[in-house]
Amino acid sequence: MEKCQGCNHFKDGKCGTSTCTVEEEINPFNKINKVIGIMSGKGGVGKSTVTAMLANALAAKGNKVGILDGDIIGPSIAKLFGVKGPTHNTEKGLLPVVSKNKIKIMSMNLLLPNETDPVIWRGPVVGNVIKQFWKDVFWGELDYLLIDFPPGTGDVALTAMQSLPVDGIIMVTAPQSLVQMIVEKGVKMVQKMDKPILGVLENMSYVQPPGYPEPYYLFGKGRTKEVVSKLGLEFLGGLPIEKEMVELADVGKIHQHESQLFINLAERVESLLR
Template sequence: MSERECNNSSCDKSSCEGCPSRQQPQSFQAEANEYSCIRRVIGVVSGKGGVGKSMVTASLANLLASKGYKTGILDADITGPSIPKMYGVHGPAEVTEEEGITPCYTENGIALMSINLLLPDEAAPVIWRGPIIANVVKQFWTDVIWGDLDYLLVDMPPGTGDVPLTVFQSLPVNEIVMVTSPQDLVQLIVKKALGMAEQMHIPVKGIIENYSYFKCPDCGKEIQLFGKSHIDEEAARLGLKVLGKMPVDPSLAEASDRGEFHTVKNPYLDIDFE
């Protein structure tokens, strides 16, 4: 039976069982820009905000760039973009009708695209509904000329809403990294994000715990500000690897505030994505 016959209003349920459209799952994956060649896409995810996801994303990007990999960051946190400020990068990004949007670059050579690089006023709030925001994120994949990249890190907004769903469905995400903090409440919400990844059939590389402890600058004692961490036990129960434990390090925040995150070599993360 042809697809045209299947779409005819006269066909019944039994006659449509052999239709090709019933046998193949629908794909929502979008085509990358024709001038882009991206080998691996890594999503950086958190169940809730405030756990330092963007700092982890930027730290991983710096790590990959320092190893000689061509690296990019797609800032999918449209309503709360922070990546450009961390690197001291300002727009506007160049846009052409023929080819697309040219990303900006950090001083250590990381390709970067964020809504802040397209707005006339980067401090202006983005007051858009979910479907519009999700479509912008998709355009960051289809319209941005990423060029030749070994890794594209996607800094996703927290939660399991429109944008994470769009990224998982529209981009060929190879795996995700979860970012959490020691609080039990956060651990509960992380399970929801992990559940979403499982339902979308996206492999999870592992978990990074941020704010694990604070080291006293005078005596060197490690102080657990959010109580005792249970990340090792929780990760083992979920069958995941702990990829790193980051303390509260004021030097990282200071580099972000100065727009000099390109100088940061985060000693708490050393992850092999191969």
């Protein structure tokens, strides 16, 4: 039990989970209330965008929020928020960089001399960096730590899932049917590891240009919801393809994008974790 002190699952002198597999030590200077993983079975469906926008919405609601960019090979969180390294080491740990809207960020890009330098490492090394981002970073007190998971269901995602005390996973998908097959794989992997899935979010569901009265569902409507209910999971809704969000993301100003849809999502996530 001693190693559980400080874990977000350790309440009233007891571990709150019956199936804890978390191997990693806790940084004694961190007090993190809830850890949310944003995951998908496939790359490019919008995990990083959703992580950033959900962090914005949780922060706008007055929470202390951090983002651990678990995508070591293809990090994008620092770029989305326009933050740059170097980070500084202190006796309590490595300091995250803070965005304009006060989100604490740790990402591989902040440690590279040049953000275009590639990370050419094998899986076990990458897995170790994720673990270090958990225990060697001085996150301090946080209401929510969001983890942008490495893409897919491979080695590194597995290490992240096993090593960090995740309270809930949000599975992101896109509406095409191939993606849905892959999302099922992701869901089954998480379930096999006994980690709680908060729900499945469909990104890039529809477009609604200004002046158009109805949303247009490019790849058809309702398929994800069907797959999700077949799996007995919560459908967290569909998000539109948004030009303005991408424009701000591309120039490192995603913190400026306000979205009622993400505020609603943040409220739902907060209530699912309560």
